[in-house]
Amino acid sequence: MFELKQIVRPNIWALKPYSCARDEFQGEASVYLDANENPYNAPFNRYPDPLQLTVKAEIEKVKGVAVKNIFLGNGSDEAIDLVYRVFCEPKEDNVVAIAPTYGMYGVCADVNNVEYRTVLLDEQYQFKADALLKVADAKTKVMWLCSPNNPTGNALDAQEIEKLLKAFKGIVVLDEAYIDFSAHPSWVKRLAEYPNLIILQTLSKAWASAGLRMGMAFASEEIIALFNKVKYPYNVNILTQEKALEMLRNPKKVSDWVDILLKERAKMVADLGQLAIVEKIYPTDANFVLVKVNDAVKTYNHLVSKGIIVRSRHTVVLCGNCLRITVGTQEENAILMKELKTL
Ligand SMILES: *Cc1c(COP(=O)(O)O)cnc(C)c1O
8 A cells, every 4th residue: 555644754744834915815816015026117026826727727728737736846857856856855755766867866865865776678678667667665665767768768667657556655766858759559547446546747848848937747636735835835937837828828829830840850760870870779659769879979970060950868767879869850850960960
C-alpha cells in the first residue's frame, strides 16, 4: 500500500502555509484595501491569483485533468524542485533516476543535498523497473522517469513504467515535456489509478511558450495540496497567466505546429540517413533527433562557425559522439542539411 504520509518530510506534512490576502478573500468586490497594493496602474497593481484557477480551468478542458489535480509553476523546473522539498530530507533520503536523462533532476538533488542514484539505460535507451528497484532502499523517496526521454528522444516502455508504479511505494515522477510529439499516449488519463504518480508537462515545447515559464504537474489532490503549501504564494505572474490563457484557448494552433514539426522531423531523419558522417539515428518521439556522427566535436564546431547551433551530447553517458538536433522550420532544417553535406 502507498501511504503518502510515510514519504512526505514530517516538517512539510505539519507545515501551516503562509496565508496571503488573496487566500483569505476570494471572489468579486468593488474596493480592495486588503493587500497594500497601489490603487493605480491597473491591472498590474494587483497580485495575481495564487492558485491560477482561470488558467487551470482552461487546462482542464485541454488536458482532461481536473483543476484539483493540477499544479502550475514557474516552468517544470519549479515542480522538480518542489518534489525534493516536499519528499526528500536533505542528507538522509535519496532518489533514483535513469541515465542519461534531463539534467535538472540531478542539479535539484544537489541543491537540496539529496543523494541522486542513477541506473544506466540499455542499448535501446530503455529501462527495467527491476533495475531501478534494485538500487532503491528504505530511504528512496522518488524515482525519476522521462518519456519521451531527453536527450535520447525515445518513449519509455509503458509496461515497465506500469510495473514501477505498482511495485514502488514512493513517488514516481514521469516527465512528459515532449508528450505532444509522441505516438504514445500520455499517462494523464491514468492518474486516478496511481496515487504515487506525478506527471510533469510544460508550455515550453509543443506550446511554443518557453519564455512564459509555465510548467504543469498533475497528481492526486493530496500531492497537489502539498505543492501548494510549499510554493511561493504568487509563483506565476499576471503576464504569464494572461498569455498562457490566450495560448490554451487556441489548441488548434498547437496541433497544427505539431503536425508540421512531425513532418519536418521525418524529413530530417531521412536526410540525416543519407550523410556519410552519420553513424546512427536514434528513434525519436520528441521534437529533436539524437544522432551519432563520426566526430561530434568537429561537426559541432563546423556548424557553430556557420552560425548553426545544435546541442553536443558527446560528454553525456551513453551518448559519445552524439548531437541533439531540434527540429526547426523547413528553412532552418534545410540550412542545417546543406552545411552537414559539406562535411
Ligand atoms: C525542456 C524540458 C522541460 C521543460 O522545462 P520548463 O522549466 O517547463 O521549461 C522539462 N523536462 C524536460 C525533460 C525537458 O526537456
